[in-house]
Amino acid sequence: MSFTVIAENLEKKFIIKKKKLFKKTEKKELKAVKDISFQIKKGEIFGLLGPNGAGKTTTIKMLSGLLKPSNGKIFLNNIDVNKEPLKALKNIGTVLAGDRSVYWKLTARENLEYFAALYGYNGKEGKKRTQYILNKIDLEDRADELVEKYSTGMKQKVALGKALIPDAPVVLLDEPTLGLDPQAALNLRKIILNLKDEGKTILLTTHYMEEADFLSDRIAIIDNGEIIAIDTPEKLKKSLNETKKIKFKITNYSKKLEKELNQIKNIKNLMYKYDANEEKHIIIIHQNNGHEIIDDVLNILNTNNSKILSMNIKETTLEDVFLNITGKNLKN
Numbered sequence: 293m294s295f296t297v298i299a300e301n302l303e304k305k306f307i308i309k310k311k312k313l314f315k316k317t318e319k320k321e322l323k324a325v326k327d328i329s330f331q332i333k334k335g336e337i338f339g340l341l342g343p344n345g346a347g348k349t350t351t352i353k354m355l356s357g358l359l360k361p362s363n364g365k366i367f368l369n370n371i372d373v374n375k376e377p378l379k380a381l382k383n384i385g386t387v388l389a390g391d392r393s394v395y396w397k398l399t400a401r402e403n404l405e406y407f408a409a410l411y412g413y414n415g416k417e418g419k420k421r422t423q424y425i426l427n428k429i430d431l432e433d434r435a436d437e438l439v440e441k442y443s444t445g446m447k448q449k450v451a452l453g454k455a456l457i458p459d460a461p462v463v464l465l466d467e468p469t470l471g472l473d474p475q476a477a478l479n480l481r482k483i484i485l486n487l488k489d490e491g492k493t494i495l496l497t498t499h500y501m502e503e504a505d506f507l508s509d510r511i512a513i514i515d516n517g518e519i520i521a522i523d524t525p526e527k528l529k530k531s532l533n534e535t536k537k538i539k540f541k542i543t544n545y546s547k548k549l550e551k552e553l554n555q556i557k558n559i560k561n562l563m564y565k566y567d568a569n570e571e572k573h574i575i576i577i578h579q580n581n582g583h584e585i586i587d588d589v590l591n592i593l594n595t596n597n598s599k600i601l602s603m604n605i606k607e608t609t610l611e612d613v614f615l616n617i618t619g620k621n622l623k624n
């Protein structure tokens with residue numbers, strides 16, 4: 293099996309300086325990325341999914357040569373980044389989260405023609421390459437307006453267009469849909485899928501589990517600088533087969549009710565929230581495999597004068613996978 297991207301035992305330490313009143317500045321070491329390894333196959337979309345501060349951006353910055361790893365190795369198209377950085381880094385195009393590297397006082401076309409020239413596409417070649425990219429990022433109609441007038445989604449497209457100019461086989465995308473409205477996010481996801489169809493190898497980071505699930509062939513879930521699970525979205529979700537998630541909307545809720553529900557033998561996990569819009573109490577119960585708990589729940593609700601308004605059994609999501617491994621929510 294040949295891999296286009298290989299990360300071996302990558303580690304990144306930062307030295308944090310803390311100023312203390314009347315005391316010397318304290319230095320502390322922070323391990324943002326701790327000994328992570330993964331391989332990405334040619335033509336694969338590989339998602340790095342994790343909460344804020346998990347180490348996703350730091351990983352992408354190491355892969356793109358913007359940060360030097362404290363330890364570990366990176367191979368891009370079998371070239372060791374440490375040994376031959378210039379040759380290796382020719383294989384990637386990177387878009388960092390909130391990319392500000394395009395010129396807002398130029399149009400998208402002017403920006404792309406400028407970057408095309410930097411990559412050695414001159415005159416007609418540059419114009420041709422720009423036109424090709426504008427088509428790819430679906431921005432032809434508005435290509436001759438100033439970037440400063442664009443929406444966040446359009447600016448993100450220009451940043452992606454810039455990363456595509458050199459036609460590198462690997463594209464690194466850090467939080468590509470961050471801050472975009474749902475329609476713009478959907479458009480960008482379609483563009484990313486088209487890139488995969490063209491044979492590009494893509495690594496994207498995201499903290500949106502739906503995005504990781506929708507786009508990725510394989511996902512590495514990262515938390516606290518460590519990869520805690522790595523597989524296809526389907527297999528990650530299947531690995532949770534032992535629990536079924538049942539959501540109840542109910543009329544009354546109390547600490548006594550919660551305590552009694554938690555005493556049901558085969559409840560693995562119980563979450564409660566109040567829906568202020570609908571003025572309803574919601575409980576979500578993870579039930580251990582093969583042990584029906586619905587009868588027990590109904591009895592307890594009954595004795596606590598709480599009526600069921602609705603009930604549904606929920607599909608497992610990557611959020612559940614994350615919760616199951618770490619005991620916390622991905623969104624927090």
Ligand SMILES: Nc1ncnc2c1ncn2[C@@H]1O[C@H](COP(=O)(O)OP(=O)(O)OP(=O)(O)O)[C@@H](O)[C@H]1O
Pocket residue numbers: 306307308322323324342343344345346347348349350351499
């Ligand atoms: N240059 C730096 N100096 C010191 N600490 C840093 C630096 N860059 C990142 N960190 C720290 O490393 C950890 C990982 O940050 P990173 O940006 O990689 O996370 P992330 O998963 O991309 O999250 P987010 O989506 O919030 O950016 C955080 O604790 C962050 O504060």
